[in-house]
Amino acid sequence: MATGDLAAGSILLLQTVFGMLGNFSLLYCYLFLWCTGDRLRTVDLIVTNLIVANIFILFSAGFCSPMTTFGWNCLKSGSACRVFAYLRGVGRGASIGITCILSVFQAITISPRNSRWAELKVKALKCVVPSIILCWVVNMMLNIIYPIFVTGILSNKSITNRKSFKHCSAVPNDRYGETYAAMMSMPVVFSFVVMILASGSTVFTLYRRKQRVQNVHRINGSSISSAESRATKTILLLGLKDWNV
Incomplete structure (x- = not known):
């Protein structure tokens, strides 16, 4: 085993473990507050579902690759390939x-x-839960192709009608491949476009609010804290994180 591969596998495994611990800790806090009778805010509900989605990603993509470096392949069977994919x-x-x-x-x-x-503030509160449910349902339906076509790596090298990945293989479908790829890309592209517009609107609103507050404090001769600047940086970092998913 190469030293570089061992180091990379160890770093990736540590990142995955710490990421899982962090997400499970946050999820436990929200569930504890909910079980104790505290009413969660709407943003807490959104963040809770985001945590669950991150746990899915870390569990399915963060464990198998580094464990393969240590000599244990968790995707030998076709069932494991389907579930993780x-x-x-x-x-x-x-x-x-x-x-x-x-x-x-x-x-x-x-x-x-x-x-x-x-004018949309009241309506937005009513649409959050249906939007989250719709998001989960759409993604579960679109990704149903993985349990259908994905299987384990075959030992028979003469089989040419399978596309081999690192740990799994799949049957390519030239007839519907492009159509399915477009269907998978459309929600992602739409989400990114809406996210960019919403984040841009938020940053612009925070900037204008900061300018107004600065003008007020400049007249009064006092200093201002940059809470809006910190919020703007958080929004920008959140957008960058999803570009790397």
């Missing part, structure tokens, strides 16, 4: 979609009272 696809799509919902909700929440977004 399906969880990764559903988790990735749900993570992008729920982050889009979070971006839109934040843009509506912080919008000024005299803006067009302000």
Whole structure:
């Protein structure tokens, strides 16, 4: 075993373990608050579903690759390939979609009272739960192709009608492949476009609010804390995270 592969596998495994611990800790906190009778805010509900999607991604993509480096292949059977591929696809799509919902909700929440977004604040609270459910259902339906076509790596090398991946293989379907790829890409592209628009609107609103507050404090001769700047950085980092999913 090469030293570089061992080091890379160890780093990836540590990142996955710490990521799982962090997400499970946050999920436990939200579930504890819910079980004790505390009413969770709408943003807490969105974040809870985002945590579950991240756990799916970490569990399906973060364990098998580093464990293969240590000599244990957890994807030998076709069933394991199907389950891990399906969880990764559903988790990735749900993570992008729920982050889009979070971006839109934040843009509506912080919008000024005299803006067009302000009229949607009440309606947005009613649409959050159906939007999250729809996001999960759509991704579970779109990724159903993985349990159908994905299987384990075959020992028979003479078989040419299978596309081999690192740990699994799949039967390519030239007739419906492009159509299915377009169907998989459309929700992702739509989510990113909406996310960019919502995040841009949020950043613009925070910038204008900061400018107004700065003008008020400049007149009064006092300093201002940069809470809006920190919120803007958080929004931008959230968007960058989903580009790397």
